[in-house]
Amino acid sequence: MDHTELSANVTGGSSVKRGLAEMLRGGVIMDVVNAEQAKIAEDAGAVAVMALERVPADIRREGGVARMSDPFLIEEIQRTVTIPVMAKARIGHFAEAQILQELQVDYIDESEVLTPADEAHHVDKWKFIVPFVCGATNLGEALRRISEGAALIRSKGEAGTGNVVEAVRHLRSIIGDIRKLTQADSAEIYSWAKSLQAPVELVREVAEAGKLPVPLFCAGGLATPADASLVMQLGAEAVFVGSGIFKSSDPAKRARAIVEATTHFKEPSVLLRVSRNLGAPMVGIEMDEIEVRLAERGW
Amino acid sequence: MRIGVLALQGDFISHLAILDKLAIQSVMVKTPGDLDVDGIIIPGGESTSISMLLQSSGIYEPLRALLHEGLPAFGTCAGMILLANSVVDGREDQMSLDAIDIVVRRNGFGRQMASFETSLTVSTIEDGPMRALFIRAPVVEKVSSEVEVLSSVTYSFADSSDKTVPVICRQNKVIVSSFHPELVGEDRLHKLFLELL
Numbered sequence: 001m002d003h004t005e006l007s008a009n010v011t012g013g014s015s016v017k018r019g020l021a022e023m024l025r026g027g028v029i030m031d032v033v034n035a036e037q038a039k040i041a042e043d044a045g046a047v048a049v050m051a052l053e054r055v056p057a058d059i060r061r062e063g064g065v066a067r068m069s070d071p072f073l074i075e076e077i078q079r080t081v082t083i084p085v086m087a088k089a090r091i092g093h094f095a096e097a098q099i100l101q102e103l104q105v106d107y108i109d110e111s112e113v114l115t116p117a118d119e120a121h122h123v124d125k126w127k128f129i130v131p132f133v134c135g136a137t138n139l140g141e142a143l144r145r146i147s148e149g150a151a152l153i154r155s156k157g158e159a160g161t162g163n164v165v166e167a168v169r170h171l172r173s174i175i176g177d178i179r180k181l182t183q184a185d186s187a188e189i190y191s192w193a194k195s196l197q198a199p200v201e202l203v204r205e206v207a208e209a210g211k212l213p214v215p216l217f218c219a220g221g222l223a224t225p226a227d228a229s230l231v232m233q234l235g236a237e238a239v240f241v242g243s244g245i246f247k248s249s250d251p252a253k254r255a256r257a258i259v260e261a262t263t264h265f266k267e268p269s270v271l272l273r274v275s276r277n278l279g280a281p282m283v284g285i286e287m288d289e290i291e292v293r294l295a296e297r298g299w
Numbered sequence: 300m301r302i303g304v305l306a307l308q309g310d311f312i313s314h315l316a317i318l319d320k321l322a323i324q325s326v327m328v329k330t331p332g333d334l335d336v337d338g339i340i341i342p343g344g345e346s347t348s349i350s351m352l353l354q355s356s357g358i359y360e361p362l363r364a365l366l367h368e369g370l371p372a373f374g375t376c377a378g379m380i381l382l383a384n385s386v387v388d389g390r391e392d393q394m395s396l397d398a399i400d401i402v403v404r405r406n407g408f409g410r411q412m413a414s415f416e417t418s419l420t421v422s423t424i425e426d427g428p429m430r431a432l433f434i435r436a437p438v439v440e441k442v443s444s445e446v447e448v449l450s451s452v453t454y455s456f457a458d459s460s461d462k463t464v465p466v467i468c469r470q471n472k473v474i475v476s477s478f479h480p481e482l483v484g485e486d487r488l489h490k491l492f493l494e495l496l
Contacts, residue, residue: 023376
């Protein structure tokens with residue numbers, strides 16, 4: 001669109017959707033299941049909250065089908081905080097996404113943490129005015145989600161484990177491949193597109209820019225200020241913290257510590273100060289102890 | 300000349316990129332020690348979060364003092380909220396840097412669904428209209444007689460009233476915009492700011 005011809009106020013364009021992700025940079029988005037937790041998150045300096053029915057650690061423990069939250073709970077959270085409110089829809093469940101758009105959530109997370117509704121297709125996100133964030137484990141998956149209209153990418157990590165190892169793997173894979181891609185010549189772009197199973201135009205764009213066309217955040221298993229610093233130093237542009245905050249012994253204090261650590265991620269003296277006396281972190285899980293790999297959901 | 304960009308949270312990278320393009324020396328401001336600058340840019344982001352971080356990093360008091368002494372400042376979106384001397388619909392503990400005499404309403408246009416793109420005519424700026432992204436933007440509800448309004452937008456609000464509201468304001472050496480020139484590579488407001496120095 002030629003901006004000199006733009007006269008009306010236009011909603012829902014790509015720049016507007018990606019714009020909110022740009023605003024969240026350097027911040028912490030916190031999973032909350034009710035208004036009380038949302039308030040604690042906002043008080044601690046969260047840039048947004050993610051409303052969901054159960055945090056991933058409980059979904060993992062209790063099992064069963066995990067779905068979009070009850071709209072009533074989301075509305076209560078919207079009434080309680082002034083920061084953006086995100087909510088999760090199942091992979092491919094465009095009807096849940098339609099409901100969340102009607103609710104005017106600020107971002108929809110088409111999330112592997114919930115039970116997928118479609119084993120082959122993700123939501124066609126271009127059809128929505130509300131922006132979407134999607135998880136990815138590698139560059140090809142990230143670009144497929146962007147081609148479907150995602151305005152923000154996050155690593156999947158392995159949610160609900162309190163173990164950062166998978167998030168690190170995914171982040172390193174995405175950023176490492178971007179680095180390699182920038183070295184590819186014009187002919188190699190086509191074979192990259194083939195192996196990434198992603199549109200060649202997007203692959204070329206990433207090769208030229210040296211970064212994704214949307215921000216890249218980190219999620220999945222973060223539990224400490226040091227975890228936040230680690231992934232920010234690896235190149236994440238903001239962090240999502242799920243079970244890590246409200247499954248710990250002092251959520252308010254830990255939440256604030258993670259916010260400060262995300263801002264001052266390169267400053268060991270700050271990291272040391274905020275890491276002290278945080279109380280017990282969530283109990284983590286080793287990868288070979290888990291039955292369901294949430295990160296494998298998504299196509 | 301050295302311009303500081305408050306780098307606690309938000310899209311400070313985009314402001315730094317514009318300063319780079321204009322070949323202006325810049326510094327990321329994360330601690331009080333970084334405040335040895337000739338002007339400060341306060342980026343877009345989440346104003347409640349930046350407000351908390353301004354206090355925890357010890358920047359709030361010295362920055363506010365510098366602004367009172369006349370340090371030139373440019374704020375976009377959250378930056379406008381932080382520089383305004385009065386905020387409606389903020390948090391009670393939200394800090395104001397009290398640098399420009401306007402009243403702003405946080406998220407005054409509505410939630411993200413209402414975020415929009417438009418093009419603006421800006422007085423004193425030439426070379427055509429300015430592309431503008433409004434992201435959960437603040438609405439300027441009142442300006443004092445000391446404040447010059449450089450651009451306005453007409454908007455249909457949720458209560459179905461059409462209002463024309465200021466979107467770029469200037470008072471002495473402070474410029475604020477409720478939208479994000481930095482996100483679209485628009486550098487003319489940055490140049491206007493640099494002329495104040």
